Amino acid sequence: MIEMQDVYKTYPNGVIALNGISIRIKQGEFVYVVGPSGAGKSTFIKMMYREEKPTSGKIMINGVNLANIKDSKVPLLRRNIGIVFQDFKLLPKLTVYENVAFALEVIEESPKNIRKRVMEVLDLVRLKHKARFYPDELSGGEQQRVSIARSIVNNPSIVIADEPTGNLDPDTSWEIMDIFERINDRGTTIVMATHNREIVNTIRKRVIAIERGKIVRDEVKGEYGYEA
């Protein structure tokens, strides 16, 4: 459960990126966040994993107010949230397997569990057969699948993605959406900022539209609503 109440965010340079956001996202929902460039989508997403703190307002994730938690508690928060970016953020010197395992090693998971979990998620993103490959030996779509595998290897209850298909061609984007739907089917909440009109209009989900830091539209099975 994600809940925001009157969230405002003014960056130190004076830009008001969020201007009074209130929203409620139930466990297991799939939500698109749409809006023009500079509307505040990325800022909205960053609030959820506390990359940025709100200037004012409340952000509750599974009952914890992120505006109040200490910096030292942020790592624990992030263990329950998977994060996916447009640029994959894979480590080029590690294999696919190692990239995914990395996420568990650095939170000191036991080696026995690591092996099992990594193989499970590589199976889910259909890359088990490429476990020994290096990122530069993979297509963009495959790299993004590795990064998704890494985001869910810790079994988070929420996955948030900022333009995950932004760097991918249309065909590959569908593959990625297929993976996200499978993850969502297992009960994981998905929040995805996107500019991909075709995807939003085809795979119908809840749509939250942000413009100039405010929510201007919130529809169940909504439309993209902007000209491409």
Add this chain to the structure above:
Amino acid sequence: MRLNTLRRHFRESFKSLGRNGWMTFASISAVTVTLLLVGVFLVIMLNIQHITKQIERDVEIRVHVDLSATDADKDALRAKLEALSGVEKVTYSSKDEELQKLIESFGEDGQSFRLFEQDNPLSDVFIVKAKNPLDTEKIAKQIEPLPSVGKVKYGKGQIEKLFAATKTIRNVGLALIIGLLFTAMFLISNTIKITIFARRREIEIMRLVGATNGFIRWPFFLEGLWLGVFGAIVPITIVLSAYSYVFDLLYPKLKDTFFQLLPFYPFAWQLAAVLVLLGACIGMWGSMMSVRRFLKV
């Protein structure tokens, strides 16, 4: 911490040492030069201190009793000496005992002094020791005007000179060492900065997936630690071999003087421990500066 985690941190820290080859070399060299100087300085200072202690122990005021003094006068003088402030101990040595000591101190040649045993020209002596050797002169001055006192003798100026020399060496040494310590720390902190920069992608991902700050910092602390500790190896080797050489060279010559050097053991272990510890501190401090500034965790 899990054993696996520890192994991982060790591995990462060593990888960085290799990756930053030249900076690693520069940092270790800086620590080496610094600790070499610290080592030499410590050897000198501690030996001077050791020697000073021995001399101090031997600094005494010899109060010659006037030849005309009666036993009652002597008792009165003794009481007065003991009453002086800052006096630790007063011992009496009769003129016969004094002669005996003289004869012994000359060994074989001393036998000729036996002639004087019949008609002893020496005086009875009170030997006064000050609580603080530096007060020796002051106390001696107070003794001179007392009744029944003949000559008053003491090791005038010896200690003061030694203390002055020690002080100069200490100040110059300290200034140099502090300067070098900062240089070494600065170089180490720069090396760590480069490591942090080279690994920023990894650090970013670690943060995203929820690694704790402590976990992220560990390899950098270890890297700093290695730079400091490896920097101590050469100075320890050089300083200790040099000291053992000098010690063997001087020992026979100094055997019968005040100037006794510190014995090689346990001094060698203590010095090695101090240098390693100092290296470790420089290293960790240097890495802490970088981690605080550039890691913002």
